[in-house]
Amino acid sequence: MSTNKKAKTGNGLKVMIIVMLAIIVGLIVIIAKVSSDNKVDKNSDQVVNNPTRVPDDNTGEPVVTAAPATGDETSTGAPQNTGGQPTEIAPTAVPATPTPTPAGELKLVDYTGHVEHLFTHSLIAFPELAYPTDCSDVDKVKNTYFIDCITVKEFKLILEALYKDGYMLVNLNYVFEIDDNGVPQLKKSFKFPEGKKPLVFSFDDTNYYSAKMGRGMIDKLILIDGKVGTYTKHKDGTVVQGFDEEYIPILDRFVEEHPDFSFNGAKGMICVTGFDGILGYRTQRVSSGDGRTEADRKREIEAVKPIIQALKDTGWYFASHSYKHGVMEKYSEANMEDCASKFYDEVIPLIGKTQIYVYPYGSWKRSSDGKTCPAVQRVLNNYGYKYFCSVGANWYAKNRSDLGSVILQDRANVDGTAFVWFQDIFSKVEGTDTPRFPSINFREFYDDARNIDYDDAVAAYKEWKGK
Ligand SMILES: [Zn+2]
Structure with missing residues (x-):
């Protein structure tokens, strides 16, 4: 489109004006970059470009839990739609994000569409330890890591695809708000860069459970030169430290390279349970027979604090994934209360308050009559959770x-x-042929390190699920 509202000026003068404007714009861009590079605005509520200020990602109060821990969510295969119809989505409280979106480069407009929300688990950094080789194809596919996880290679390809499709990470707390009656509502409209599509990316079970050590994931997050990196000690004593084994440092670097993939510096939502500590640190209560002392626990708590701070400072935010990772539908009210209080006592003091609760296994309790809130859900609501995933x-x-x-x-x-x-x-897009993530091509992105050929995996999956 060409707009022709020009002044009638001589050609020479026009050229001069254009040159001067270019120089000024260039200077502004340089100054903005320098100042954003220097900016370390810890925990700030500030959102550049954004009128709305929000508290802390964590707002609500306590949280919850469930039973023993086993695996992870599961993807049962088919889409398990939770039930309703789409609604307007919107943001809310915004948390704090340090890294400013390159201001001035992206024009903010009122966004009124959907906010996509994707999730995965901790990445498989060492595929040779995660995927079995000496079993049937069906058993290979039934393997927890095959089903629940993706590899580093696959994650990177997915990030590239999302970026290519115009997605931009947004903090989930930004897309909803609490109305005057204390009721959470999806924002019907919020400011967002023109031409970009908001995306929430969450990562479940970022705990590095003891039971999973040595099976392909990292052992824990650590700080390396002030940045969040990873630590893994293999059975033969080899230690691997770096920034290329887990979604956090990989996404940090991706956003450094593609600042317009992150709105107001937002990264991902880290969902943690509490029964086995968090982020690879055994911060949970000491129980008889677990071989730990209070001093051990204290040491772990002190060790994880600066990592949590570094994460928050760089746009990451937290959600509760329950205390024990149990199936909510099987919980009694008392059991739920117990778990919620444990999360509140042990985890919230570390990660800060959060209003977001991520159901383990995606399992939640339906109302018996379509109106009355189930007792176990009420327990969670009483702890301040307002947004359930x-x-x-x-x-x-x-x-x-x-x-x-x-x-x-x-x-x-x-x-x-x-x-x-x-x-x-x-x-x-539901009910249409419109692609939501046109650049994601699972077949193409599939990592052969999974130890089973793609077509064989598809066939084995169908056989397993009886599809
Ligand atoms: Zn989980």
Whole structure:
């Protein structure tokens, strides 16, 4: 489009003006870059470009839990839509993000569309330890890591694809708000860079459970020269430290290289349980027989604090993934209260308050009559959680009066199930042929380090699930 509202000036003068403008714009860009590079605004609520200030990502109060821990969410295969119809989405409280989006380069406009929400788990950094070789194809695919996780290579390709498709990370706390009655509502409209699509990316079970040590994931997060990196000690004593083994440092670097992939510096939502500590540190209460002392626990707590701070300073934010990672539908009210209080006592003091609760396994309790909030849900609501996340391939987010007027959202899983089963459905806008993530090509991104050929994996998955 060409707009022709020009002054009638002589050609020479025009050229001069253009040159001068170019110089001024160049200087502004340089100054903005320098100042943003120098900016370390810890915990600030400030959002550059953004009128709305929000508290802390964590707002609510306590949290929750569940039973023993086993695996992770699961992707049952087919999209498990949580139930409702789409609703307007919107943000809310905004947390703090340090890295400013390059101001001035992206024009903010009112965004009124959906906010996509993807999730995965900790990455498989050492595939040779994660995927079995000496078993049937079906057993290979049934392997927890095959289903729940993706590899470093696959994650990087997915980031590139999301960026290519115009997505830009946004903090989930930014897309909803609490109305005058204390009820959480998706924002009907919020400021967002023109031409970009908001995306929330969450990562479940960032705990590095003891039971998973030596099976392909890192052991823990650490600080290396002030930056969040990873530490892993292999069985033969070899130690691997670096920035290329887990989603956090990989995404940090990706955003450094592509600042317009992050709105107001937002990175991802880190979802943690509490029964086995967090981020690879055994911060949980000492129980008889676990071989730990109070001093051990204190040491771990002190060790993890600067890492949490560094994460928050660089745009990461936290959500509760329950205390014990149990199936909510099987919980009694008392059990839920117990778990919620443990998370509140042990984890919240470390990560800060959060209003976001991510159901383990995507499992949540339905209202028996479509109106009355289930008792176990009420327990969570009483702890201040307002935004609940489940699992489902199709987009869904809505305030649910039957759950006590909280928001329920489905998140699409980017995991092994998506790779072998969602190829066609994952990427369509519901009821249309419009692609949601046109550049994601699971077959192409599939990592051969999974130790089973792609087509064989698809066939084995179908056999396993009886599809
Ligand atoms: Zn989980």
